[in-house]
Every structure is written in C-alpha cells, then in structure tokens.
Amino acid sequence: MQVYLVGGAVRDTLLERPVTERDYVVVGATPAEMLAKGFTQVGKDFPVFLHPKTGEEYALARIERKSGAGYTGFVCDASSSVTLEEDLKRRDLTVNAMALDDDGNIIDPYKGQQDIENRCLRHVSAAFSEDPLRVFRVARFATRYRYLGFTIAPETLTLMQSMANSGELRALSAERVWQETKRSLLEATPDVFFTVLAESQALTSWFSELGEHLTEALACLTLAASPLSVSSEEASHDKDTQLAVRFSALCSPLNPTQVSQLCSRLKVPNQVSDLARLLSQFKQHLLTDFSATDSVNEAASALLNIFNGADAWRRPERFSLLLTAMTPLAKRSHLDWPAQTTLIQRALSAANDVNVQDIIATGIKGPAIKQALNDAKCSAIAQAM
Template sequence: MTEFDSQVTTYLVGGAVRDQLLGLTVKDRDYVVVGATPEAMAAQGFLPIGKDFPVFLHPETKDEYALARTERKSGVGYHGFIFNTDTTVTLEDDLLRRDLTINAIAQDQQGKLIDPYGGVEDLKNGLLKHVSPAFAEDPVRVLRVARFMSRFADLGFKIHSETQALMRQLVDAGEIENLVPERVWQEIKNSLNQAKPSAFFLTLRECGALVKLLPEIDCLFGIPQTKRWHPEIDTGLHAMLAIDQAKDLDNDVAYAVMVHDLGKGITPEDVLPSHRGHEAAGLPLVEAVSERLKVPNHYKKLALLVCRWHLHAHTIMELKAASIEKLFTRLQAYRQPQLLEKFVLACEADATGRWGEEFQQYPQADFIRQLFQAAYHVDKKPLFERGYEGEALGQQIRQLRISAIQSKKKELMENL
C-alpha cells in the first residue's frame, strides 16, 4: 500500500472520538477521507463496500473509511437522499451532515480535535443536540437519538429541546412510518443490551414515535395492575422496569421480556386491575409484533413461550408435580435445556422488574432449575430393559419424571 498524496487527509470520526472523550471503550474506528476519489482509494488497496456512497475497508485493519460527503434530501424516508463525494467536499461539510454534535467531532493524525459544531461542549454538558436543521430530513435519526439515550441516560444525558421538537416534526410529518421494519428492529435490538434500555422506548414515546412503531407497548402506559403484585401499578412502567432488568441477558431473552405482558394492553376495562388470562391473550400480539419487525424465528419462539407460561414460573411452588412436568414438556426443555434457562432468566427479569424490596429476590429460578435436573436425569434404562416402547415408553418416562419432581420438590420445600 502506497501513501496518499498531500492533498488527501484522513480523520478519525464519529463514535470512536465520542467514546474516547467519554472514557469509554472504543469498539469500532471509522474514518473520513478528504480529497480522495474512489479510484485513488482502490489504488491504495482499499476494498469498496458502500452501496449508496463510497465506503471502503482498510486492507489490513478492516476499519471503515468513507469519502467525505454531503447529502441532499430528494424524497421521503431515509433512502431519499442524493450524495456528493466530490474531492472539494471539506471535513466541515462532512461533519455538518451528521446527526448529533457529539458525533460530529473529528481527530486528525496528530491527535488534534476538529470540533466545528460544539460537540465537545455538549459531551461535557450531557446533551444530545442536532448539528443542523437537516436532522429533520432523516427519520432514522429519531431511532438513533433514542438508542443514544439508552446508552447514555445513566450518564445524565438529556435531549436538547430543539432536537426534541425536530423529532416530533419528523413523526408528525409521517416520515417515521416510512422506516423499513428491518431498520426499526435493528435499532430496538441494539438498544436492549444498553445501560438503560427503557430510555429508548421512553424517548420514542415522548416524541410520539412509539405509538406508530410499537402501539402494543405504547398502550400499556396508564393501564393499572393489582398493587399487591405490582406496587408500581402502571403496566407501562412495569414493562420498562423489566426491560431494564434484562439488559445484561442474551438479546433474545431481553426481547422476550420486552413483549411478555402485551396481553395486558387488551384487558377489558371492566375487569381491571386484574389481568386474568393475559398470557394467552398476548400470544397473537407477540406474534404480530415479531412478524412486523421481522425478528429472528428463535427470538419469536422464546418470546411466545415466555408470554404464555411466565405465570407458571412465578407460581412454581404451588404447582403439582404433574403440572410442572407438563410445563417442562411445553417449554421443550428435555430437548433444549438451554431454552429452559433462557425462559427462567426472562421470568426472573419480569418478577424483579417491580418496585419494592420483596420483589428483588426470585427463589423460583433455582427451584425450577433443580426440579428440572431431577426430571431430566431420571434413569430410563430399566424401562428399556423391561421392553417398553412407543407411547407406553413415553408414559412411563413421564411417570418417572413426575415422581422425581415430586420427591425433589418435597425436599426443597422442607428446606425453605
């Protein structure tokens, strides 16, 4: 690889500079190249990957290098842009098109910061602020701001009032409805394991986007629950508390927690604050959200199981051995033990996502695990030796498992 000529300058930009200034771990390094052409990049050995505009991978580090560019709105949605990557585009021009000031800081090869739009000051003040009015041209930016809030809310970050107004403007103009499901899902997915995932949903709700993108979650706010089991009362608040409890779990588990109580959104008013039957009522809603967002099938499968059976986990100590064995079968735990573990973790996030000290422990989790181990490890060999097969074998194995669960449960209950 040869060197660029003196007319070409490379800068570290975006998240790498921002996170470096915040003292956070830098995961990805993106660069902008000023004064180069696609041909010059190729001649240096860079590998082109951009579809809409020239982006390249460094041949050795695989970091992304994009030609400095400007953009102009040419239609609706986030694909409606015309890009200019002429060699006359300056670094300041490129930074001006970015979403937030904290993402519009560059660093040259000597370590000097270039900050034409006040991003460093906004970082110090914990402010998410748009770079220019062009922010209101791209609906993806509403989702990005919400995702940044899920990441930085715990650091005290707020959204600038004018930026909030531009987000509402995008929603009111219907631009948010032009987002493709895959992009919406990507931002949700990337928010579920951030420091405060609830901030993503609350930010969308504040600007009116949540009711457009996830009406099944938006409608949970204001719906009461029984105070004995939910001191926080509000179903939407419980959903947010549970989502935050799941932030360190696998992404599919966090998604299952996100949608576990959707059935409460359609509980008839005359039976509130009770939500009897909300588990079964929620299944079509989980199915609909999963299909609409095009979430992976294994996410949807786990989410449906958690939605339907989470109350069985909470009441496991009151269930009979036969019911517990049936639950393990319904959860496909004998064939996929890891699925049971994900189910248990989701139920624990639900149970502990409530106000009050009494809800911060969830002994049911280890109770379920130990009962399952007892059932899973029954000795089937004598049954084969006695010639059982087919349906009769299955019935006998089930009886062995029920007996093992019963015995283990008695032991555990005595030690409580």
C-alpha cells in the same frame, strides 16, 4: 487530499471512553486517486474505501440531498469540491460532527464540544429530519450516555416528534430498527431507549404492543438489566443470552399473540423471539407457588405440563434460560424465586430419571406408552417435591 478522523472516535475520546472503531473522511480526493493509493472501494451509494493495511474505513467527503422516502432515499455528491464543513453538516448530532486533523486539532464548526460539556444531544441542522432512522439513533445515544448525564435538546425532541408524526418511520426496514433496538437493549440502562421513543411519539410506529404496558415492561427490563438482580453466573452470560433475557423482560406484560406480532414486525432472531414467546406462554404457570399448594399431585401435574409444553426434555438449556428470564417477574410478584427455581429443577431432574425402557419392559405397548411415561414422570415429580 486531506484526511480527518471523524465521528464517534472524536466524541468518545473527548468523553474519555474507549474508542472501538475509527472512521476517516477524505477531502479533496477522487475515487481514482484512492484506488491508485491501494484502497479498496466498498461503497455503492457513496464512495467508501478500506485502507490497504489497517482495513479502516475512509469515506470521501460528501453532501446528500433527499430524493425519496426512508433512510435510503438520498442522492449523494462526493466530488472533490465538497468541504469538511459540508460533510460534517450532514451528520446527525453535533457531538458526532467533529473532526480531528493530523496535528491533533479539533475541527468543530457546529459546537459539538460545547454540547459535550453541557451533556446535550442536539441535531446539527434541519437535514436531520430527512433520515427517519435518526429518531432511533438518538434514542440509542441517549441510552448509551445516560450514565454521563446526557439529555436530548428540547428542539431536537420536538423535531423527532414531528418526524414520528409524519409516518415516515414506517418506511424503515425492520433490520435497521432491530439493530438500534438490539444495541440499546445491551446498554446499562436499556429502558431509556423506549422512554425516549415514547417521548418522541415514535413508539407506536414499531412497538405498538407495548402501549398501555410500557410502565410494567420498563420496570421488568430495568430489573433484568440490573447487576443486582442476577447471579454472578447469570451476569457472565454472553451478549446473545443477555439480549434474549432482556427482550423477554420487555415483552413480559404482553400476551403470546402480541409477542408474536412484535417479533414478526421487527424480524427478531429466533433465539430471542423463542424465549420471549415461551415466557409469555408460561409466565403465570411458573409464578405459581408450588411449595404452597394443597395438593402435591396437582402441583406435579402442573409442572409436568410446563416441562412438556416448553420441551424441557430436549431443550434443557433453553428451559434453564427461561427460568433466568423469569427473575424480574418473580421479583415483582415477591415470590421466593431462588427456592422456586430449586424446586422446579429438582422436579425436572426427577422426571428425567424416568426411563421409558423400564415402562416398555412391563409389557405396555403402542399409544399407552406415552400415557404411562407421563404418569411415571408425574409420580417422580410428586416424590421429589
């Protein structure tokens, strides 16, 4: 039995990047031997085991044969006769097909070190085309390592185009595509992910709505991801918030129907999809320069409609996030967004100060209360402006 550190840990060590997780491959062992050593088996399709002390993953060396459509259509052979080189050959990219033994020696049968030196993402073998998810994985790796100058080998890009044109990308699950998308959106240059998909002719499989809007969508996404485009407070947002803002920026050129279609297809989480839909619905209204309007009352009425439509009363944090997500669009429109945001927040605060109990105390009853409340809020907004 021989154990090797494999994959991303070896790659990122060579790139002098932090290693966040370690995966191991075990050659010459059987499931029974692993269980006897105290490992816990977790893999059903192929034998993967958790170390009894560290909890790290140890997988038996395996080879796979394509047996059906999609990324699950494989028959796995994880017998003790499978060699390390055979296991590494089934991996996606040469930079991910290296192993490290206990003595610190790198086993690199497919020239991954050379491709790291040349900053090249290259597929290991023709078996790459058997797993359609790899098109999205390569796009994600291109995104993550763009800052180091990595590009995709021409022959790999050609293979990705062939895979996209085969139609098999549509056999992927929405959850897997979204995970690759999510991880890419949180990288420093998320636009690269969608540029690669476009170059691979893979964009239409899952992101058809972007199509003719791609240039504008990526410009907004780039602004949303730029550290120069957000305040220090916005930059400190957690990853869930960053994801929602960046996805909304990507969807910003789309109409509400297109946003809903895209979110439904990708099964985008509610927190993310809600913000994208709100931005699509209210972007033009929020880009109105309320400080330059001829009629304060009309501006107040317009703001009240936005507050009501976006449910700013009960969801103030979401509304605040909507204003943050609008920043890239405002920059492209050359609107003084900080001043606009200050005006909107002042108007919302004034409207929130209106007390419905004061209106009821005047004797107004029934359905008339709602209209009187709106009138009072509109008046308060106008005064605040």
